[in-house]
Amino acid sequence: MSVLHSGPRYASNDGVCDALCASLGDMVAERHEEHGEIVVTVHRDRIEDALRLLRDEHSYQQLMEIAGVDFPDRAERFEVVYMLLSLTKNHRIIVKCATDEATPVPTVTTLWPNAGWLEREVFDMYGVTFAGNMDLRRILTDYGFEGHPFRKDFPLTGYQELRYSEEEKRVVYEPVELAQDFRSFDFTSPWEGADYVLPGDEKASTPPVAEPKSTDSPKDTGAGAKTDAKAAEKVSAAAPAKEGTGTPDPEAPAPTEDRPDRKPREGSTNDTATATEIEEEKD
Template sequence: MSHSAPQIAKPKGTVAAIKKALGKDLVRVEETFDEVALYIKRDSLVGCMVKLRDSCDYQQLMEIAGVDWPDRDPRFEVVYCLLSLTKNHRIRVHVATDEITPVPSITEIWPVAGWLEREVFDMYGVLFSGNEDLRRILTDYGFTGHPQRKDFPLTGYVELRYSEEEKRVKYEPVQLAQDFRSFDFLSPWEGADYVLPGDEKGAKK
């Protein structure tokens, strides 16, 4: 029998204190199983984060994640996970944006945000104004596209390999080296009406 970790209850008055601190910059609040998700205006992000840190005691930035909603406008969502050490409680802050409009950087509040913003930029293409080192962090410098966008092909566009002939690493368009690309889902006992590569080795002489 498995035992899940006990759910840490939301401290009393948490949502009321957050609403008071953020005011009109707070678009809406969602509460599910003592988890609090805050949806705030993009341009008010920096001020809201300072208030959450100083007035609501959410001292640590734990993570920044990207979310892609291709059919929604704006398409992207940047999610910030904050931790209160004094309350032993976490909240999420959601900001909506598109691939053109930058999100204000929060590196002046939490320097660690620099690396986390770079990851969201690399994976989703979301821009962050004020981040002085906004460059790729997980993919290569010459990489094309943003791998965690939902319209990015699982195979990618290029592959990296070492060329023994040229004695160097080179990029090439993806070519799937898979012989059996078409499937008829027939069992071997039913017999196929085509000859597979290698069948000629078993031909009777």
């Protein structure tokens, strides 16, 4: 059974970027196509207007995701990435804007209700604030959490650790008391040019074996006719008794056929077969 749908199976990017940027006008700060996707960077204060135009005029109906990216070396270190989907065109585009730690980004909860939770995730992980979001709280970390885990300068061990206190019967927060080896992370893999010896690497300086042993002949492995003959010898102290040997096992129970017959039961009793026949006759 064939299913008909208005959306094409595959939508080409040919001419799409030019048409969108012409419609957005001076809202566009940068545009390019990368990895088969159209990426449009707009000015931060015009992000709501740009996304509204793309939703209403170009049929990008769904906001699929809002993500954050951290570039510590930039003046505006954070990028807020909006991923849009057009169901009627079967096409996706990416819209981005840049901001810093103190400047908020206009909220798009006025366009898509699901943007509320997505903006809370970016705020929780990166610390980006959104002007107009009426419920901008942490959503992935705990209430007493300090810092933003997805920032590049956030230490891998964190700042606080939590545990359950039996004395206070609640979860308590304490400063991290672990070894702070990752506090000054230099973004260099410790396996590439480390100035110290990692645990286990001290074995790497062991010199190789001067004369490696090999098993080129059977005598090197211990195999041969003498070994086979010795393996065939019985070394067990007492093998189990076999039938017909004439040597009874003193601990074995007496055979059933040698036991005396059981005395007959007193009173009238019927065997199982007879009792079954009587019940069948009654039926």
